[in-house]
Amino acid sequence: MRHWPLTQLTITTPDLVLRVPDDQLLDKLAHLAGQGVHPPEMTVFAQPWTTGTPEEVARNVLRNHWWARADWRGDNWRLHLTAVNRDGHVVGQQNLSARDFATTREARTGFWVGRRHHNRGYGTQMRAAALHLAFALGAERVISTAFAHNGPSRAISAKFGSVPNGIRRIAVDGQLIHVHEFVITRDQSAAQVQPGISVQGLDACRTMFDLPSSRCVRAPVT
Template structure:
């Protein structure tokens, strides 16, 4: 039984988003190997890790298992009260990164947090902005979020540049343990009204079952 046919057991497997260049879907077990290969190919310079938890710095032989465990854990912890939607991102048929949407007590708070990574060979081509825009449009127009937040180390001009280009505003900063170092971290926030919407239509499949599973009803 393939992942698509398992959508009646795990509705997130049926969710698919499409932009003019990108195909995004919730990560399945069959995607774990290409996901590991994309991460292992390089995401950032070795001397600066942009992730709160420095998962890319583990020895290479640990990356496959750690990746699989992370994906399985997010599935096990996803339900109406707390959830993660981990969207794998494909460009020209190749797995190039992940765009996450995360929330806690969403039915009351209506706030999501985004996180993402993109293999270096796909960077510098506007892919990061397009995948973040896809996640935001889905969160606002389909899930009914009223705000989205994100964060980045203050030196991470690429991530903050994507945020500013989409209409986020800075929402404070503080020093935190960021991976293995103490960094100044910048927080950003955006609402549906502030979003600089892309000049394309997001095509969505499989949303109704996801909405019911997350306790949001269906449109």
């Protein structure tokens, strides 16, 4: 898309392709979310967008993507990527966001995997893709969070060498939740290199991140 160059951005991992979804792909992603993202008795998101009927959950995904696009600014952006496996099945969503990135050089990650695709290593590869892109953009550190009871998400952060960065207390539907924050720096990430990851189309959309070419770090091609 000429005036929305983010559509040219693609990240590949050994088993996945991540990209900004078109309407057809977004509809498949929303349908996947409606089929379930986590056990119904669990709370894993600060905004309870997974609560409701399958149709309501699916529409929550659509609204979130449309909002992120409409609200995009170079100093305040939220990149929502859809992950597709080798068989062409949508498996989940990987987010990367930042405020005043050109100054702070700090980004945040978040993700979800459709419940029927759990325990296949997709979450790990999605996080690897997000870190690869963040540091290719010139990030100096990346933040991730997980609820205290969300062991799998916390394990992914530990797997990449992220270190604890404090605990926050929030309320979700009247329930007290402890949110663990983790941080990984560029140097720490370099020591945890993940093979088989590449980024395409980054040059075409670098201005969307308020980064002129002289400040944009190219992603290595592997």
